[in-house]
Amino acid sequence: MATTIATLQKMKAEGKKITSLTAYDASFAKLFIECGIDFMLVGDSLGNVVQGRDSTIPVSVDDICYHTEAVRRGAPAGFVVADLPFMSYSQPEQAYQNAARLMQAGANMVKLEGGEWLEHTIQGLVTRGVPVCAHLGLLPQSVNVLGGYKVQAKEQAQADATLAQAQKLEQAGAQLLVLECIPASLGKRISEALSIPTIGIGAGADTDGQILVMHDMLGLNSDYLPKFTKDFLAGQGSLRNAIIAFRDEVQQGQFPAPEHSYR
């Protein structure tokens, strides 16, 4: 049976950890589904890992559409989230038009980065039939505002503000929330406070699911592996075994371990 947002919602209700990886092409999308990964994200991280750029900012809607079409062909029944890239949703009308393109390329849901300023856009998208995944914590599209890729919401006031934002985005209609690079304690707090599933990357072990960039979890970024990721191919001998190891470790609560988390 095809995975839907209802499947992910049910997993949260039952306390079953959700597993997710980024995917950019048909072959890996097919493999991820065969290995029981619950959903895939066509992330704008493709700017880094596929295009060789140093940020996600140059990625276009055309780029995301191209990769979403490929992923959809490889995984006809998979649940596919696609990133709206930098400045493609700065106004609601623009967001609707670009979200339509991603949905028509094969996405089941679109993801956008940011807090309160997106409430109206999220409400408008959901009303028009586009499911939305929100994204809080480290926002890579804002790297130039943040002054680098750093852990976010380490102070109590920022942590409280991030929780309040998460609640507003849920109220606006977001059905999934990615939390990137925040203290594990905040990942837990937000996950307990929301009824929608939270998917963490560097947000500790207590989010409802975990996502990693596929290249990172296969040890392909040899010059720089962020603390929150792990090379699952090491010692496994095959791509298939590496993906299954990731799935099993997340489902059994072994990944992320304290050494992959921020305090």
Ligand code: KIV
């Ligand atoms: O683009 C991406 O890969 C992402 C994940 C890090 C969540 O947004």
Ligand code: NA
């Ligand atoms: Na992204």
